[in-house]
Amino acid sequence: MSRGRPEDWRPQGLEDLEPRAWQALRQIERSVLVTAGAGAGKTEFLAQKATYLLQTGLCPAPKRILAISFKRDAARNLAERVAKRCPPEQARRFNSYTFDAFAKSLVDRFRAAVPDAYRPPADYRIVMPRRQDYLDFLDAQELHGVNADQLERAIARAQLPVADEGSELQRAVAAYWRAQYNDQDDVLLSFAMINRLVELLIRENPSILKALHLTYPVVFLDEFQDTTFAQFQLLRTAFDGSEAAFTAVGDDKQRIMVWAGAMPDAFAQFEQHFAAQRISIICNWRSHEDLVRIQHVIASRIDPNVEEPEARADRLVDGDVAAIWEFETEDEESDCLAQWIKREVQAGNVEPHDVAILVRMRADEVEGQLSAAFEERGLRLRNVARNVGEIAIQDLLGEDLTQILLRLVRLGSTTRSPENWNAALLDLQFLEAVDPVDEAGQQLLQRRLQEFVRKMRRTLRGLDPIPDSAAEAAQAALDFVRMEVLRQAFPSYQRQPDFDRVWNGFTLLLQESLQHTKNWSGALDEFEGLGQIALMTIHKSKGLEFHTIIFYGLDNQTWWSLTPNRLEELNSFFVAFTRAKQRAFFTLCAERGQPVAWIENLLAPSGVHRTGSADILPD
Numbered sequence: 001m002s003r004g005r006p007e008d009w010r011p012q013g014l015e016d017l018e019p020r021a022w023q024a025l026r027q028i029e030r031s032v033l034v035t036a037g038a039g040a041g042k043t044e045f046l047a048q049k050a051t052y053l054l055q056t057g058l059c060p061a062p063k064r065i066l067a068i069s070f071k072r073d074a075a076r077n078l079a080e081r082v083a084k085r086c087p088p089e090q091a092r093r094f095n096s097y098t099f100d101a102f103a104k105s106l107v108d109r110f111r112a113a114v115p116d117a118y119r120p121p122a123d124y125r126i127v128m129p130r131r132q133d134y135l136d137f138l139d140a141q142e143l144h145g146v147n148a149d150q151l152e153r154a155i156a157r158a159q160l161p162v163a164d165e166g167s168e169l170q171r172a173v174a175a176y177w178r179a180q181y182n183d184q185d186d187v188l189l190s191f192a193m194i195n196r197l198v199e200l201l202i203r204e205n206p207s208i209l210k211a212l213h214l215t216y217p218v219v220f221l222d223e224f225q226d227t228t229f230a231q232f233q234l235l236r237t238a239f240d241g242s243e244a245a246f247t248a249v250g251d252d253k254q255r256i257m258v259w260a261g262a263m264p265d266a267f268a269q270f271e272q273h274f275a276a277q278r279i280s281i282i283c284n285w286r287s288h289e290d291l292v293r294i295q296h297v298i299a300s301r302i303d304p305n306v307e308e309p310e311a312r313a314d315r316l317v318d319g320d321v322a323a324i325w326e327f328e329t330e331d332e333e334s335d336c337l338a339q340w341i342k343r344e345v346q347a348g349n350v351e352p353h354d355v356a357i358l359v360r361m362r363a364d365e366v367e368g369q370l371s372a373a374f375e376e377r378g379l380r381l382r383n384v385a386r387n388v389g390e391i392a393i394q395d396l397l398g399e400d401l402t403q404i405l406l407r408l409v410r411l412g413s414t415t416r417s418p419e420n421w422n423a424a425l426l427d428l429q430f431l432e433a434v435d436p437v438d439e440a441g442q443q444l445l446q447r448r449l450q451e452f453v454r455k456m457r458r459t460l461r462g463l464d465p466i467p468d469s470a471a472e473a474a475q476a477a478l479d480f481v482r483m484e485v486l487r488q489a490f491p492s493y494q495r496q497p498d499f500d501r502v503w504n505g506f507t508l509l510l511q512e513s514l515q516h517t518k519n520w521s522g523a524l525d526e527f528e529g530l531g532q533i534a535l536m537t538i539h540k541s542k543g544l545e546f547h548t549i550i551f552y553g554l555d556n557q558t559w560w561s562l563t564p565n566r567l568e569e570l571n572s573f574f575v576a577f578t579r580a581k582q583r584a585f586f587t588l589c590a591e592r593g594q595p596v597a598w599i600e601n602l603l604a605p606s607g608v609h610r611t612g613s614a615d616i617l618p619d
């Protein structure tokens, strides 16, 4: 394979990178922490850096890049971008995992080297203990001086082997391990336990650690602001003492997962521990100048030292790009929102699925409030928090099962879809654990997929696109990947009820989608939300972007916790505001509550003012 010279390399699929992104891209001697604001293209940057290192031979065969993301869809997305740009022999050396999947892969691969006392059988089961499970355990063991949180934290930190002596907490941890291995037919492991097993494995087997260090001279970490203590520990376990150069990206103004265990000082810890150079990227490719200026006011309130980003997107709309829309009654509010969106869609200014209505919480109540007015105008509002069966639509869309099966049904409904084809191949490669360097294995997968697509096309041709056909189409896709394989590959599906929840949701949503359209392709578009206005909470909007966002309820009743001293709340507000590419509006309604005065005062100097319905909908 011919290699390009590093100095000649150019970014792919983009015109250019900003100078600081170039600097971070070319930094390969030491670790870098790339901090960047919203819309800076952090994930894209990682994909470009991987491409650079692989195409120029700076990460030469057989060495590999390890990329760790938070969610499986993010990990897959990154792998797909690299696969699009690099030839297969290079793309295969880009190994994209979630934290949990990476740890599990080490235990699975080197299980035989785990010391006897802790070696799990090959068929161990993954469990995700809840607080109540720890409480039940402590009760059963009559360990009354330890609470569930202490036990959970201690399990995540205890070094193996844990001696059954000392403090009650230590004895509790030892007893927990014993119980998980011996008290039922299967050995039960949580990801916190797998993390500890990896630490033990590596400590006892310097050759494995050495192999890891030789394999991965480059490590990427996405969304680093939300890294938990246990995840950071895992990185240290695996790479302390190596010469690996890390590239971490993140935005601490978007840290909204501290309640779920994110380290409050992840960036400082990273810089210090890995002696990293911090580089901040300043462009914002998502939002135009007028929006970025307002975003910066909020960002400065979160971090007074933050640099002003450079807006790189063009403004494509006239009129207000941000405003607080004020209404007397909720009915007036619903009606005005529906009318305004309808006008914008009719004028060709925006597609319905490029408008999102964001809420702080209780999306179903807001859906109840808005839907009649939207229906009246022929608009489809999709509350992505609504359950299909026992799972919320948005969660369902992010599920691995959904992504995998949807691509397969799509391949059967279209004549050519290289993107779905490549993604489906990656799925199969992962599911069947075919090593990316195994050429024969790869070819076999391709042949199997070809055969399946032919069969699926025949199946769909013979099935009327009506709700009753949903189950059969979904089953055909599931039969191809096989339920046992899917359940084995994804720990979260190992419990039958967990698998069923997602599987039922998938068939139910497909059924619903077939109610509104006359062909399979249209139904799959519908499944994914095309042509519909999304309604979602801010937490769920993280990482997404829309042409126009309308934030429903900037009042003190809906957002009682938005106070200047609660940084995580202000971060949430920032996340909401920065999802907008072109426009961001906030609604207030006298019937519901009073304005959040300090936010209004903060935004007022940037020209964000209150507007009534007469101005929102001029004749």
Ligand SMILES: Nc1ncnc2c1ncn2[C@@H]1O[C@H](COP(=O)(O)OP(=O)(O)OP(=O)(O)O)[C@@H](O)[C@H]1O
Pocket: 014, 015, 016, 017, 018, 036, 037, 038, 039, 040, 041, 042, 043, 044, 045, 251, 254, 285, 286, 542, 543, 544, 545, 578
């Ligand atoms: N160098 C670039 N040139 C042009 N467009 C880019 C570039 N980098 C990223 N983009 C585009 O800018 C938008 C924002 O990128 P992305 O969503 O990756 O940003 P992010 O940093 O992850 O944002 P956030 O943290 O707010 O979710 C995307 O539409 C992406 O395709």
